[in-house]
Amino acid sequence: MSGKKHAKDKTRAEDEAWKSAGPTPNETLPVQTFNEYQCTGNAETDFPALCALLNVKDIPAVIAKFPASSASQTEGSDTDNQLQTSDASFCSKPCLKLELESKDRARSMKVSGWRVNEQIFRALQKMLPSMNQLLSLGFWQAGLTDRMVVALMNTIPLCSSLRVVALEGNVLPQQGYHLLLSEDSVLTHLSLRNNRIGVEGARLIGSALSTARSANKNLLSLNLAFNCIGDAGAAHIAQGLRLNRTLLFLSLCNNQIGDAGAAHLAAVLGEFALTHDEIVERRKLLLERAQAALVKDEPLQTLAGSTTSLGGNKGETRGTPKKKEATRKDEKVAANKDNQKPNKKTTDTRAPQPRGGKAGGKEKQHPEEDRSNTSLNEAELVDSVNPLLDPSVHPRDGQLFMPGNTTLTSLNLAGNRITEKSLPLFLVSLEMQGEGGGLLRLCLQRNIFPPGNEFYVKIKELMAPLDPIEKNNSEEEGLGE
Incomplete structure (x- = not known):
């Protein structure tokens, strides 16, 4: 009896030792909580x-x-x-x-x-x-x-x-x-x-x-x-x-x-x-861009000023602040160009931003742009990101106007309550978009106007060469013939 009792005690001691040692390297404890679970992706x-x-x-x-x-x-x-x-x-x-x-x-x-x-x-x-x-x-x-x-x-x-x-x-x-x-x-x-x-x-x-x-x-x-x-x-x-x-x-x-x-x-x-809020934000962005360009130029001007000081030429030393002042004036003119009449030639040389987000033309606007290609690239990047800085923004009749949204390529308004009263408005906007991008597809079916309305017919004729679905259908019909 003493031998059996000794064997049981030995087995119990081994079990306790295994529990205290934990699992072997090839074993893992079962997950007990939701937070402990490691997802496999399956x-x-x-x-x-x-x-x-x-x-x-x-x-x-x-x-x-x-x-x-x-x-x-x-x-x-x-x-x-x-x-x-x-x-x-x-x-x-x-x-x-x-x-x-x-x-x-x-x-x-x-x-x-x-x-x-x-x-x-x-x-x-x-x-x-x-x-x-x-x-x-x-x-x-x-x-x-x-x-x-x-x-x-x-x-x-x-x-x-x-x-x-x-x-x-x-x-x-x-x-x-x-x-x-x-x-x-x-x-x-x-x-x-x-x-x-x-x-x-x-x-x-x-x-x-x-x-x-x-x-x-x-x-x-x-x-x-x-x-x-x-x-x-x-x-x-x-x-x-x-x-x-x-x-x-x-x-x-x-x-x-x-x-x-x-x-x-x-x-x-x-x-x-543009609304009042949009004009305020535009002026803020223009000011920030002008200040960024000024900061880029300051190290070069400071270096030039220290060189002339070492040379002892007082005239050159005094000339540097005037140069900075002239630069600030030029940039102030750029920041406040909202209040000036647009130059049609300048506007034409930089077309509105295309749909891909690329910057517009690289016509020189200010002498400062020649001094730093980095400043020019950063300004163009900002222009491409924020449409308020579109170079085509211009004043007219006491307001600032900008091109409409030419990024949207498909607009579906089918099954609504639009009457023939709205059709001339869409036609004018579509004609205004021209070749600079804009809608390729406009769906106006199942609205409250006759299919034979003259403005609706003109809209369909204007959109047919642009609509990729219509083009594919016409190409398939041509192949079928």
């Missing part, structure tokens, strides 16, 4: 594990598939019908839908038609930064809240590849959609369809697109279709387009926009007068 593994750690009941399945091959997509309408049918069954139960880039890496993730609670959203939020090949994220009728959108806004910068977000059918009481297109947002494509966005939401989105002091510089396309923006909201969106020089595609179809809202949108496409 959603099929991470999502159920994270949900389990949060004690989620009925964890949604993760269903992954590779995108349809290009060969299957060219087989015809039957393939499209099959895809639609599979998608319908795919979303019949709550699931996380993944489109794979490789065996265990997703390039697209979508939640469709089921409510995401706080726990599930926490799991998604923790998982997203590890999915380094994820390009697109979509929530369709997922019941997201304002708090979740704020969390999503904070998570997106941590995702190395995520640039496309679709937030559709999610009504937010506080209308916080604008948080996704803030000045420092990295998103390039954003869809906010069917969210009941009203006037206040449109105001916030317009301010996010641009103000006199800030502008979104990454977003290329914005889909606001099937909302409740109306005339007042359209005016706010138009305000945001004044100084935004990044957005290429904008859809405002089916938004109850009438002639009042259409007038604001048409006006921003053509030449328009």
Whole structure:
């Protein structure tokens, strides 16, 4: 008996020693908490594990598939019908839908038609930064809240590849959609369809697109279709387009926009007068640019002054401050050129900035520019970034005018309440844009005017050679003949 007791004591001592020593190098302790979990980047593994750690009941399945091959997509309408049918069954139960880039890496993730609670959203939020090949994220009728959108806004910068977000059918009481297109947002494509966005939401989105002091510089396309923006909201969106020089595609179809809202949108496409706030900001920018150029020149002038002092030539020493004073006067003239009449020849030599953001012509404006190529390049960079410093800004009739938004290439206003009253306004703005860029596609179908209206016919004739879709259709018809 004593031998058996000794053996049990020995076994117990060995167990205690193993516990105190911890796991061997080839063993790991099981994760005990949500915060301890290290995501692998594989959603099929991470999502159920994270949900389990949060004690989620009925964890949604993760269903992954590779995108349809290009060969299957060219087989015809039957393939499209099959895809639609599979998608319908795919979303019949709550699931996380993944489109794979490789065996265990997703390039697209979508939640469709089921409510995401706080726990599930926490799991998604923790998982997203590890999915380094994820390009697109979509929530369709997922019941997201304002708090979740704020969390999503904070998570997106941590995702190395995520640039496309679709937030559709999610009504937010506080209308916080604008948080996704803030000045420092990295998103390039954003869809906010069917969210009941009203006037206040449109105001916030317009301010996010641009103000006199800030502008979104990454977003290329914005889909606001099937909302409740109306005339007042359209005016706010138009305000945001004044100084935004990044957005290429904008859809405002089916938004109850009438002639009042259409007038604001048409006006921003053509030449328009600067507001008081914009003029103040422009003068501030001009002053900052002049001061920056002066700072660049000061070391050279100081060095010249110290050399003449060593030589003992009093005349040269006294001449240096006069030279600085002359330089300041020249730059003051440049900063206050708002109040002078424009020189047409000078304006013609520097055309408005093209869509690509390249600087305009390099005609010499001031003698100081010869002294520092660096100052010139920095000034041109500022010009290309901020449209308030566009060299084509000019005074007329007591106001300052600047070219309209020629960066936007596609504007969809189909399915609204626009009448024939607004058509001449769009025609004038389109003709004003000329060959310096501007709209390539303007959709005005399903509005309240006859298709045979003379102004609508002229608009279609003007846009037909520019519209890439129309051009492709005409080319295909020509090949068919």
